Amino acid sequence: MASRMGLEIMYEEAKDAIEKASDLRELDQIRIEYLGKKGKITSVLKSLGKLSPEERKEIGLVANKVRQNLETDIAEKQEELSRLEIERRLALESVDITLPGRQPVFGNRHLIAKVIQDITNIFIGLGYKIAEGPEIELDYYNFKALNTPADHPARSLQDTFYIKRESIHPSDNDILLRTHTSPVQIRVMKKQGPPVYIIAPGKAFRRDVPDPTHSPMFHQVEGLAVDKGITFGDLKGTLEEFTRQMFGKDRQIRLRPHFFPFTEPSAEVDVSCAVCRGAGCRICGTGWLEILGAGMVDPNVLMEVGYNPEEVSGFAFGMGVERIAMLMYGVPDIRMFFDNDMRFVKQF
Amino acid sequence: MLVPISWLKDYVDFEMAPEELADQLNLTGTAVESIKYLGEGLENVRVGLILDIKPHPNADKLSITTVHIGRPETLEIVCGAKNIKVGDKVPVALIGAHLPNGVEIKPARIRGVTSYGMLCSQAELKVGGDTSGIYILPKDIEVGAPFAQAMGLDDTVLELEITPNRPDSLAIIGIAREVGAITKKKIHKPSINLVESPEKALDYITVEIKDPDLCPRYTARVIRNVKIGPSPSWLAQRLQKAGMRPINNVVDVTNYVLLETGQPLHAFDYDTLREGKIIVRRARKGEHITTIDGILRELDESMLVIADAERPVALAGIMGGKNTEVSSATTNILLESAYFEPKQIMRTSRNLGLLSESSARFEKGVDPNGVDRAAQLIAEVAGGTILEGIIDEYPKRIEPCKLPLRANRVNEILGTKLSLNDIVDILERLELAVDVVTGTNEMWVTVPTFRPDLEREIDLIEEIARIYGYNNIESSLPESSGKQGGLSLQQKIAESIKLRLMASGLSEVITYSLADPRDIDKLQVPEGDSLRWFVKLMNPLSEELSVLRTTLIPNLIKVLKYNVNREQYDVQIFEIGHVFWHEEGKELPDEETMLGIALTGAWKQDEWYEKARNVDFFDLKGVIEAVMDEIGVANWSLRQFNHPMLHPGRSAELLIDDTAIGYFGELHPSAEADFDIPRAYVAELNFNKLIDKARVSAEFSEIPRYPSIDIDIAILVDDLVPNSRVLEIIKSEGRPILEQVRLFDLYKGKGIPEGKKSMAYSMTFRAPDRTLKDEEALDAREKIVAKLSKELGAEIRA
């Protein structure tokens, strides 16, 4: 039977073992040895009943004290060992953070598609819808309905791709590759009444031999607003809003009168150069970069689609996407867009 | 169109610097392409007179000239050229001159003799291309005068781009009118005072117009006893600055008046005209004319000619004939000024491939007035007497037209608040006469004949807008409430498919809609296949771009090849674009939007954590599955697809709800060889059908509340048994508690009998309304196993 002295020696031994425990498993064993169901301290406490009341009281007191102290010591040691264990694991698990990460593979949007999306998003925000049309068009939609006279140079075999057919060129029934996305205007207006607010992105074709600034195929975004009381001022305001969003808050636009068969009054629109802000520099020359053509929809066009020009008016504008992409991203050669070199495609 | 500022100032006074003038013109619709500053670097060059030439004592090829430059002291200048003689006037670069070619003039000892300047060639001064000798100046030039000034080179020239609707701007006076309108200045046109002789022109010439539709007006004057010779300096210089080569005084005057007024003129050698007759008629079949450019041209009835009693003597409005050309022997002149119908001129000019300064103006419409100005100038510069009377055949009068204009309409279209007075003022500055209808905001505007482009009210509104200044119009935004922006449902689905493809590792490409028909041969496509129903171009640039594409595949293959040739071996791309098929009897060819995909190489190169793996059929199928997932389509299936372009054992046709959507697979080795590319996988799906099949309203499905039981089985089956067959059995026998089944292992080879394969599936069983009992799942497994061995002879391995 344990004496008071025996208990104290037991405690000293246990304390010593706890001190020396090198991991949690060893510590747990010590706990079992002393405080487990059959542990040394537990046995003392269990056998108290065999003692006299005085002894029971005295030994019981000491044994309980020893148990409490051991529990505290073990808990403390446990905490210390856990901390050490985590530290050891952390040290073991350190990686070379300069190794490259595991990137998921991803693809890129084509730059032209990206620029088209940027443009159309701006106009969607201004209340426009996206309209699309065929790339092969009737002369009627591409030229005639757009007030382009039969002998207009753009209609020549030199400038426009025609589709092989029986009939003789030129006539309204000729089939051609659209030279702009403007025929979409006509198709939309023939289908629905005013108001019309559309933006028409797409491919267009001109019979140009490929070189750094020409491509037989290119992309255009055409815009059209027809409604009651649309003014030239509305055209200006709309293009200013577009320019600010597309090119930056501080960019200005400038309208120069020009001639297009399907608009009147017509304008070419320049944006101020980002580098010199309109003062003139080596990039822009004059301080201004031409970005689009625009104008008030010619009354002949409105009448052609069955609108009454005395009741509604409208404006239209068209821009070359490649040109804008080249200006914005400094792409030096239009052919790069269609080479699809992955080293180009993956840049954007 | 080249406009020397000094010439422009003859007709309108303005103080603006050339740059500012160019800006103003640009902003009012006359595009200035460039500003050329003449006389740069000529500041220290003077007109010198050669007084003496003596040989250089120490050099055979050099001489020493004594030159008078208008100062008391003469200059000694060493010169190597041989084309000079005493009495010649030449350009002399003085000490300190910085010539346009970069040469700086300093006193120089040349073989022991000091030279105090340099006699210059045209090329050295950059005033012409002649390098052969010293530039010998006209006799009438003042000695000692600054060279640039004396030669009219102290000038600036604007290069203008004139839009086809503004023929009036193809004249210096027309530009002056624009400048006048911008600066609010009246222009002064040259005054014409003719001294006529008593002899009557009518006694010399008769004019007959046989086709008044094509020639509404023909006027002529006769000038006798002219002396053909070089033009005086002022005239020659002006022509040169405006980009025309001086020829002789009479021809130069016609060109001068052309540039000044925009009216093309033609001078005939009167004595070569048979019977003094001018007949304006259509050419007869078989007739010929040699034009003054020396080319023999065949004529037909569609062409208008000027003829004499016997033969054509000019292509009306385009170019004169050699047979009646003014030469040094000419003494009597017939001067023509006419108006020809623009479309006819354009047609003839195109048909003959002959463009001239004259046709360029006639085809846009000229002002049918102007012969007297030329007669006066010819008398001035070539002597001669102008016979009395102008012959003026004018069977179809061209009258100024009157257009109605509403001030309210102007402001409605422009968004301005211009007053009636503002409007009238602008129109009058453009020489348009305005009659306001009393008490109204409406007016009648008389349009002069030099503005054939103004035909409607809207044309007048444009004039007002451009002179008022586009940039002075206040900006606004459309006020409509009828606007509702956004993407259509189809456009949203299209975008989501695109995003999914990019997220799957594919990059977007864009290739030409134009294609090479020979590419279809390389795809091994048989005759008669719809991929050969080409829409062909009538006027292709080349065979490579001579048809519209019927499939995206060849272009995508070529992108692979382009990159592989540049050592980019890993290429995974897609394109969404149109393809076209010729179909008889339709208004337009068939046009469909397709999604094309092409893969080659590996997704990723070797990495420190994993090795590169080349893509295969199942990478492509994975992309297709991702697309199906994106559009929410579960009911898709595959079937055998036999197309010569694809590997027969590694290709499939995709169906959704039994509708064929497209195909995908490995490119056939023959096609790979013909295109000379490495192993590649391609797909082409009908994009519109894909969008149509999209399930747009996905609905929430309950997250399971009760636990599931997972059981794996591994079976040994014949190698030819497809996965789909196994799945079919598992699914039908596992009903209704089988929630999901997934192939997780496939093995052939060591340990497996020849012709067999091992397939392992993981099955998940679950009941939606209670906790499933183990026995239920095991029962289901037993049923499945029994059926697999019965139907497929499957041997259960675990």
Ligand SMILES: [Zn+2]
């Ligand atoms: Zn700049």
